[in-house]
Amino acid sequence: MAVLTGKVAVVTGGSSGIGLAIARAFRDEGARVFITGRRKESLDTAVAELGEGVTAVVCDSSVPADLDALYETVREQAGHVDVVVANAGIGTTTRLGEVTEEQVDGLFATNVKGTIFTVQKALPLLRAGASIILTGSTAATHPQHGLEIYGASKAAVHNLARGWAHSSRRYGFRVNVLSPGMVPTPGMLDLVPSEARERAKEMIPLGRMGAPEEIAAAATFLASDASSYVNGSALAADGGAGQV
Template sequence: MAVLTDKVAVVTGGSSGIGLAIARAYRDEGARVFITGRRKEALDAAIAELGEKVTAVVCDSAVPADLDALYETVREQAGHVDVVVANAGIGIEAAFGEVTEEQVDALFATNVKGTIFTVQKALPLLRPGASIILTGSSAATRPQSGLEVYGATKAAVRNLARGWAHSSRRYGFRVNVLAPGMVPTPGLLDLVDADTRDQAKGIIPLGRHGEPAEIAAAAVFLASDASSYVNGSELAADGGVAQV
């Protein structure tokens, strides 16, 4: 039997890349899935592929009112939530010495503020035993030049999971971080040039980049009952680059 049968999952930033791969994997494992994105046309394309078991909601995770509308849609259509994947995030290359206030505000608004309110606003809908998954990054511990601020936002995400894990008993959820390494997605291709991506293979112990489907497989594990005693942890899916 599919491991997520009858579960309801919310995946923010689910219109492309890793978020889309997670939504696809959850659908295939039997979940009813809600995805978000800021661009309706990208969401429409995702739904054309994913089909009727997936619902798209236009939502900017940095805007709390958008998240209110998202969870109202989930409440009306599904009534509860079993899995929240706070995946929406942005990356901006900002060389030290040239970082702007606008870049800092944008990165922290989406990656940190958005994660906080994606989870907090889900609390009234969570069923006992719900799994919360925060998308981190190997950049939290091994940031590349120009990605220091981005890495700082992902380090904050890791610390949120550590803190929220103490609330597990009160709210009845588990919370963990899924930390991908370099995975070719539209966002990464815009952020990291081809030469840098090729050079990165040389420091990845597995000698290659990851695939979105590999990150999605880890997300299925964290959402499923197979990880029922995993809480407050970080699952690195980075080929070993930030581990050794």
């Protein structure tokens, strides 16, 4: 039997890249999936690809009112939530000496504030045993040149999971970080120049970049009952780049 049969999942930033791959994997494993994104056109394309069992809601995770509307849709159509993947995030190259206030505000608004309220506003709908997955990054501990501010925002996400794990007993959930390494998604391809990507491959013990489907497989494990005793951890899916 599919491992997510009967579960309801919310995946923010689910219209492309890793988020889309996670939504597809969850659908394939039997979940009812709600995805979000800031652009309706991208969401429409994603839903056309994913088909039945997937609902799209236009939502900017950095705007609490948008999240209220998201969860009201989930409440009306599904009644509860079993899995939350706080995946919506942005990346911006910010070189020391050239960092702007706008860049810092944008990164922390989406990557940190958005994660906080994505989880907090889900609490009334969470069923006992729910799984919360926060998308982190190897940049949280190994930021490349120009990704220091981005890495700091993801370090905050990692710390949120460690802190929120103490709330598991009270709210009946478990929370973990899924920490991808270098994965060729549209956002990453825009962020990291091709020559830097080639150099980075030499630093990955597996000798290659990952695929969105590989990150989605790790997310499926964290969403499923197979990880029922995993809490407050960071699962690195990075080919070993940030581990050795």
